[in-house]
Amino acid sequence: MLLSRLEIAGFKSFAKKTVFDFGTSVIAVVGPNGSGKSNVAESIRFVLGEQSMKSMRGKRGEDLIWNGSTAVPRASRASVAIVFNNKNRFLNIDFDEVSIERVVHRDGANEYRLNGSVVRLKDILELLAGANIGQSGHHIISQGEADKILSASVRDRREMLEDALGLKVYQYKKDESIRKLEKTEENMRQVEALRREIAPHLRFLKKQVEKIEKSEELRTAAVERYKVYFKREDEYLSSAKKRIELGLSERRAELDAVHRDVEEAKAVLAGTQEDKRAQKIVTLSNELDSVRMKRADATRKSARVQGQLEALARVTQRASVSASEVARLADEGELALVRLAQAPLTELVTFAKGFMSKLRALTQSASSGDGDLASLQKEHDDAVRDEKMLTEEEQRLATELEGIRTELDSARVKEREKERALFELTSAEREIRHRMASLDAERDRLKLEEDEFKRELAEAAPLIGREILSYQSAHVPTVIARDEQEREKRDLEKVKIRLEEMGMAGGDEVMKEYREATEREAFLEKEIGDLTTSSVQLKSLIADLEHELSKRFDDGIHAINAEFARFFGLMFDGGSAALTRVKEVVRKPRFTDDGAESEDEVEDTEVGEEKDFVEGIEISLNIPRKRIKSLVMLSGGERALTSIALIFAMSSVNPPPFLVLDETDAALDEANSRRYGDMVKALSDKSQLMVITHNRETMSRAGILYGVTMGGDGVSKVLSVKLEEAVKVAK
Numbered sequence: 189m190l191l192s193r194l195e196i197a198g199f200k201s202f203a204k205k206t207v208f209d210f211g212t213s214v215i216a217v218v219g220p221n222g223s224g225k226s227n228v229a230e231s232i233r234f235v236l237g238e239q240s241m242k243s244m245r246g247k248r249g250e251d252l253i254w255n256g257s258t259a260v261p262r263a264s265r266a267s268v269a270i271v272f273n274n275k276n277r278f279l280n281i282d283f284d285e286v287s288i289e290r291v292v293h294r295d296g297a298n299e300y301r302l303n304g305s306v307v308r309l310k311d312i313l314e315l316l317a318g319a320n321i322g323q324s325g326h327h328i329i330s331q332g333e334a335d336k337i338l339s340a341s342v343r344d345r346r347e348m349l350e351d352a353l354g355l356k357v358y359q360y361k362k363d364e365s366i367r368k369l370e371k372t373e374e375n376m377r378q379v380e381a382l383r384r385e386i387a388p389h390l391r392f393l394k395k396q397v398e399k400i401e402k403s404e405e406l407r408t409a410a411v412e413r414y415k416v417y418f419k420r421e422d423e424y425l426s427s428a429k430k431r432i433e434l435g436l437s438e439r440r441a442e443l444d445a446v447h448r449d450v451e452e453a454k455a456v457l458a459g460t461q462e463d464k465r466a467q468k469i470v471t472l473s474n475e476l477d478s479v480r481m482k483r484a485d486a487t488r489k490s491a492r493v494q495g496q497l498e499a500l501a502r503v504t505q506r507a508s509v510s511a512s513e514v515a516r517l518a519d520e521g522e523l524a525l526v527r528l529a530q531a532p533l534t535e536l537v538t539f540a541k542g543f544m545s546k547l548r549a550l551t552q553s554a555s556s557g558d559g560d561l562a563s564l565q566k567e568h569d570d571a572v573r574d575e576k577m578l579t580e581e582e583q584r585l586a587t588e589l590e591g592i593r594t595e596l597d598s599a600r601v602k603e604r605e606k607e608r609a610l611f612e613l614t615s616a617e618r619e620i621r622h623r624m625a626s627l628d629a630e631r632d633r634l635k636l637e638e639d640e641f642k643r644e645l646a647e648a649a650p651l652i653g654r655e656i657l658s659y660q661s662a663h664v665p666t667v668i669a670r671d672e673q674e675r676e677k678r679d680l681e682k683v684k685i686r687l688e689e690m691g692m693a694g695g696d697e698v699m700k701e702y703r704e705a706t707e708r709e710a711f712l713e714k715e716i717g718d719l720t721t722s723s724v725q726l727k728s729l730i731a732d733l734e735h736e737l738s739k740r741f742d743d744g745i746h747a748i749n750a751e752f753a754r755f756f757g758l759m760f761d762g763g764s765a766a767l768t769r770v771k772e773v774v775r776k777p778r779f780t781d782d783g784a785e786s787e788d789e790v791e792d793t794e795v796g797e798e799k800d801f802v803e804g805i806e807i808s809l810n811i812p813r814k815r816i817k818s819l820v821m822l823s824g825g826e827r828a829l830t831s832i833a834l835i836f837a838m839s840s841v842n843p844p845p846f847l848v849l850d851e852t853d854a855a856l857d858e859a860n861s862r863r864y865g866d867m868v869k870a871l872s873d874k875s876q877l878m879v880i881t882h883n884r885e886t887m888s889r890a891g892i893l894y895g896v897t898m899g900g901d902g903v904s905k906v907l908s909v910k911l912e913e914a915v916k917v918a919k
Contacts, residue, residue: 193210196268208906212890214877217881234292236312407687413679415662447617490568493567765809895908
């Protein structure tokens with residue numbers, strides 16, 4: 189069983205959630221009139237994507253939502269979910285169970301969910317179309333639509349049969365191919381229009397190109413001559429620039445050297461160094477005399493203090509000192525004298541100072557003159573030290589004075605030489621500056637020539653061609669004189685004027701435009717060829733599709749006719765019925781004076797005008813004991829029997845996954861009800877059926893019976909009974 193269950197919540201009279209389980213091949217929905225049975229069939233239409241509110245007995249989406257009653261408040265939304273068993277993958281999705289849900293809100297917004305995920309309506313329709321399921325069609329017959337196929341036009345009846353036979357895919361392909369063919373033919377017309385549009389311009393460009401080609405030889409020769417001219421001019425400018433820069437660099441170096449020599453000579457002649465040396469000699473002489481006088485004073489002072497020390501020493505010898513101490517001091521003095529026998533005077537003086545210091549320390553308590561001895565000894569030591577320092581300073585000053593005098597003599601000789609060279613350096617500086625001025629003037633002139641070269645290059649490139657910019661690659665056999673180069677320049681100016689008069693300016697653009705126009709013409713010609721080929725292929729494809737569609741339709745009609753005749757014979761206890769293909773003239777609509785299309789009048793085709801035909805299906809009947817010339821002569825019951833026979837015949841040839849029949853047996857009598865029930869039972873072997881009925885015979889063929897009732901609150905309620913279990917309980 190492909191249809192598992194149906195869940196309804198808030199849809200029309202089903203205010204509360206209601207679940208229908210489809211566990212058998214035939215399910216019957218019964219109940220009194222107005223209880224909401226037909227709402228079950230409409231809920232299936234709704235969840236499968238039906239967009240026509242009229243088909244669901246409403247005007248707006250809000251009409252499909254439970255509107256409330258005195259006992260139950262109205263709902264804000266309605267939802268219907270249908271669940272399929274997809275273990276055999278009859279739906280092209282990788283789930284064993286597929287749930288499709290549609291929700292409508294009070295503002296008219298709709299939501300679609302596939303296994304709980306929000307999707308588009310297009311996704312739902314594409315998924316169901318692959319399994320021959322649609323939101324409407326022959327597999328959902330609502331109440332009052334049983335004889336719809338009988339009332340339809342021959343064209344609509346053909347479309348119903350194509351849908352029932354599963355030929356819509358071919359029709360879609362055919363329609364798509366026709367649209368592509370129309371688009372291709374439109375493209376062909378546009379391409380032809382483009383070709384006609386560019387043809388005059390192409391002819392004009394061709395004449396321009398012929399004119400350009402005549403001047404191409406002159407331009408080519410000019411290009412080569414310009415390359416050689418520019419190459420020679422560039423080499424001349426480069427070499428001259430290098431020569432001038434090198435000359436300026438050499439002159440600058442010479443000028444810097446002369447500047448240094450001139451400054452040195454001027455410094456010597458200024459005499460600043462000689463004056464400084466003379467002043468230094470005077471200063472050093474004065475300092476030397478002063479140091480000599482100070483050294484003499486220090487010598488005299490040292491001798492005087494030495495005499496006083498000797499006199500004081502004689503006095504202190506008479507002082508009382510222990511014999512052992514005097515002996516020890518004498519021993520130390522003797523040892524020191526032996527060691528200092530060959531020592532210089534300074535070391536002897538140092539020894540004497542130390543010995544006297546020890547002697548004073550030994551005898552200071554023995555004589556009252558000990559304090560004077562220490563004071564004199566310190567004064568003597570200071571005088572000796574000053575004498576030594578002044579002697580060293582005297583020697584340094586004498587040496588420095590001698591060096592300055594020698595340097596002064598040498599500087600006087602150099603100054604005389606610098607004075608002789610100063611005049612020569614001044615003259616050389618003037619000569620170098622004059623040569624540098626000449627080089628600067630030549631550089632300025634070369635700059636003007638370089639600007640003229642750039643201007644000529646900028647003017648010639650657009651006129652002669654951009655290839656002259658690659659003049660560096662030109663081969664220059666010999667270097668010519670400047671006057672010859674000037675003559676070549678004048679000749680090239682004449683060539684340039686001739687090219688301007690011939691209209692060579694922008695020649696490349698004209699050639700480019702001509703090539704583009706020619707290429708476009710070739711492209712359009714190729715497009716015409718491709719479009720013609722595509723048109724032929726599309727026409728062949730349409731013919732093949734029409735042939736295949738016709739063949740399959742013929743086979744389907746043949747199969748349906750066999751089943752139709754069988755079911756018709758069962759329903760009418762004899763007789764015959766058949767579907768035949770007919771062609772009907774398409775009549776043009778008549779328009780009113782205000783331009784609106786009239787609904788009830790048509791305009792006949794004028795004499796001589798080509799007529800259009802549409803192919804359709806006509807139904808021919810032969811009822812026992814009656815002569816029927818058209819379908820309008822059938823009674824209500826006969827129309828119902830005929831419709832049921834045809835619907836069952838179509839469902840038998842191409843069985844849909846499920847079939848919903850809403851009170852299609854309402855007009856049948858008891859005998860025909862039994863036949864109808866037998867047909868339902870036979871069809872249930874191929875499709876799953878849900879029948880909404882009041883007929884007991886039809887109910888007896890169902891496996892599950894759903895009873896729909898409605899209480900005082902206006903809410904539809906469902907009771908279910910499995911007939912097999914009920915029979916067992918009854919037994």
